[in-house]
Amino acid sequence: MSLVNEKLALLNIDAVEPADKLELKAERLPYGFNRLFLWRLLRLVSVLFSPRTPGQVLYYYILFILVSGANEAAVYYAMKVPSEFYTLLLGKDPSQLGPVIGRAIGILLGAIVGKTLVTFVGGLFEFHLRDALTRYLHSLFLRRHVFYSVLSDNDMDNVDQRITQDADKFANITRLVFQAIIISPALIIYYIVETWKIVGYIGPVLSLAYFILFAVLSRLVMSPAVKAIFLRERHEGIFRFLHVRLRTFGESVAMLHGESIERRSADRALDALIHRQKMTVYWQIPVTFVNQISSYFGSIVTYLFIAIPIFNHRYDNLTPIELTALISQYSAMAMYLIFQFTSIVEQSTNFVQLAGFANRIGQLVEKAEREAHAHQSEHGDDDDNDDDNIKDVLIPGGKRSTEEHGSGGIQFSDVDVISPAGKTLISKLNLSVSLGENLLVTGPNGTGKTSFVRVLCGLWPAATGERTYTGTLRNSDVYLMPQVPYLTSGSLRAQIAYPQPSSSVDDARLATVLEWVGLFYLLGSVDSADTDYGTEWPRMLSPGEAQKLVFARLLHACPRLAVLDEATSAVDASTEAQLYANCRALGITLISVGHRDSLRSNHQVELRLHGDGHYTISALTQ
Numbered sequence: 001m002s003l004v005n006e007k008l009a010l011l012n013i014d015a016v017e018p019a020d021k022l023e024l025k026a027e028r029l030p031y032g033f034n035r036l037f038l039w040r041l042l043r044l045v046s047v048l049f050s051p052r053t054p055g056q057v058l059y060y061y062i063l064f065i066l067v068s069g070a071n072e073a074a075v076y077y078a079m080k081v082p083s084e085f086y087t088l089l090l091g092k093d094p095s096q097l098g099p100v101i102g103r104a105i106g107i108l109l110g111a112i113v114g115k116t117l118v119t120f121v122g123g124l125f126e127f128h129l130r131d132a133l134t135r136y137l138h139s140l141f142l143r144r145h146v147f148y149s150v151l152s153d154n155d156m157d158n159v160d161q162r163i164t165q166d167a168d169k170f171a172n173i174t175r176l177v178f179q180a181i182i183i184s185p186a187l188i189i190y191y192i193v194e195t196w197k198i199v200g201y202i203g204p205v206l207s208l209a210y211f212i213l214f215a216v217l218s219r220l221v222m223s224p225a226v227k228a229i230f231l232r233e234r235h236e237g238i239f240r241f242l243h244v245r246l247r248t249f250g251e252s253v254a255m256l257h258g259e260s261i262e263r264r265s266a267d268r269a270l271d272a273l274i275h276r277q278k279m280t281v282y283w284q285i286p287v288t289f290v291n292q293i294s295s296y297f298g299s300i301v302t303y304l305f306i307a308i309p310i311f312n313h314r315y316d317n318l319t320p321i322e323l324t325a326l327i328s329q330y331s332a333m334a335m336y337l338i339f340q341f342t343s344i345v346e347q348s349t350n351f352v353q354l355a356g357f358a359n360r361i362g363q364l365v366e367k368a369e370r371e372a373h374a375h376q377s378e379h380g381d382d383d384d385n386d387d388d389n390i391k392d393v394l395i396p397g398g399k400r401s402t403e404e405h406g407s408g409g410i411q412f413s414d415v416d417v418i419s420p421a422g423k424t425l426i427s428k429l430n431l432s433v434s435l436g437e438n439l440l441v442t443g444p445n446g447t448g449k450t451s452f453v454r455v456l457c458g459l460w461p462a463a464t465g466e467r468t469y470t471g472t473l474r475n476s477d478v479y480l481m482p483q484v485p486y487l488t489s490g491s492l493r494a495q496i497a498y499p500q501p502s503s504s505v506d507d508a509r510l511a512t513v514l515e516w517v518g519l520f521y522l523l524g525s526v527d528s529a530d531t532d533y534g535t536e537w538p539r540m541l542s543p544g545e546a547q548k549l550v551f552a553r554l555l556h557a558c559p560r561l562a563v564l565d566e567a568t569s570a571v572d573a574s575t576e577a578q579l580y581a582n583c584r585a586l587g588i589t590l591i592s593v594g595h596r597d598s599l600r601s602n603h604q605v606e607l608r609l610h611g612d613g614h615y616t617i618s619a620l621t622q
């Protein structure tokens, strides 16, 4: 079972909760255009725009405002150019042609440069925003005690998509919104003052009321659209994963002739995605409708606003010519004011998208922070310093004598191992693993061997009881080798050095550990030990070779205690014997999970799991 689960976890496909149940849960999530969204947006903005955030988003934002302001001024003068030609032609004075053309060229060039700069600085702003946001998410997510818990959370779909695609779209839409309304607040204040001067408070107050009315209407119609976007992105992630899985398991699917059934499930996932996409299109209808009412009616309501004081005889003392001038002056100003307001309302389509992405990213941020706090309040900071821990594990070239095992080990006292689905796998486990004494964990499939390893290394909490390190052994002395060999992206040297940088393994060390596991020939098959093969490694090696390569990594790390979860299941018997002999020679104490009889001679104690919580512990005769 554990292999399946590892793979499911890898693919982010839930092993326990049925998909329909998850879908229902997602439907009920409160992800609309609401306080939660505003809170999440505010948090993201306060982190990203902080002057302490690397990437200096704030400075690019300020530059963006300045360039947009200058561009707005250039546009203002560019709009006046036609009227200058109009005056020139009416004046019939050819001597003015040259100066007018010269001025026009200067102004228009200014406007062109302004617009180009706005686009350029906007691009820089977007790029820095994405950079800062993604790094922030990396710093929250790729942490010990957070990473695995977040990935294992059933409510947290497609974490990878949130960090890659959603963060990118968030940055892009923020830029679009800013570009459209970045200096609107300043212009709004300016035109409020101007209209106030002409018709008193009534003009700006009514314009403001008009804006508020449409802002409220927009908010009402936006909420369902935000949720639709949230759900669409979720299905987008599921659909993409399905294709990633096909790529990963392409060979297995082809060998099993699974193309048609895969096509059916891919089509089903596409159906669900298209349905969600359709819903987002439908929900855009009221949003766009409200937008359009706001823009079209905006142009005529200005006349209605000025009608109020006129009909109330406030301007009865003005001559018709003065009144015409006042109406034309006011309507130009008021129209521009309403235009500024409506351009904010018009951004509602973008706001909808922004809210969808902010909710998805915010949910991830909250989950990661919750996990970090939960761990910290439970354990303090004791074993959190990852780098220190890793350094402790690595003793390159080290060979430990029996005395150097030191005293200590791992003690399980009344530990219950219970699966997330609530199944008791091991009940009241009392076991002491001492350094220098190898333990073999056996039992039929699904009885909880890998689950025992998870509790041992702290990925799962012990439901009851306590797992403690005794003597001089510490958490950082324990090295885990999972059932599925993890081949990192990069060079051959990077494979051995992982999770340390490649530079920590010199050529001699690399050759030695490869020799130990019988993979010396790999040095001849790669261009060089430092050639970056990206993520091609699983394709370049057979499963047995992959297991040997990660074993070489273990031998290089040379920990005091290693836990091997069926780590030699794909290698032949004589290689397995050689790998265990290497561990013995280096003084590495082993806890192995395995089914093969040949393993017994390498261990002194056996923990046998029988299922339903039962177990036996016995000494192994050599």
Ligand SMILES: Nc1ncnc2c1ncn2[C@@H]1O[C@H](COP(=O)(O)OP(=O)(O)OP(=O)(O)O)[C@@H](O)[C@H]1O
Pocket: 001, 002, 003, 005, 015, 016, 419, 420, 421, 423, 425, 443, 444, 445, 446, 447, 448, 449, 450, 451, 452
């Ligand atoms: N994430 C999980 N959520 C729910 N149940 C789980 C989870 N992981 C494991 N289980 C259940 O716990 C039980 C034990 O799984 P585990 O992987 O520990 O078995 P195992 O003994 O290692 O099996 P195998 O010999 O096949 O590797 C299985 O019934 C499995 O369904």
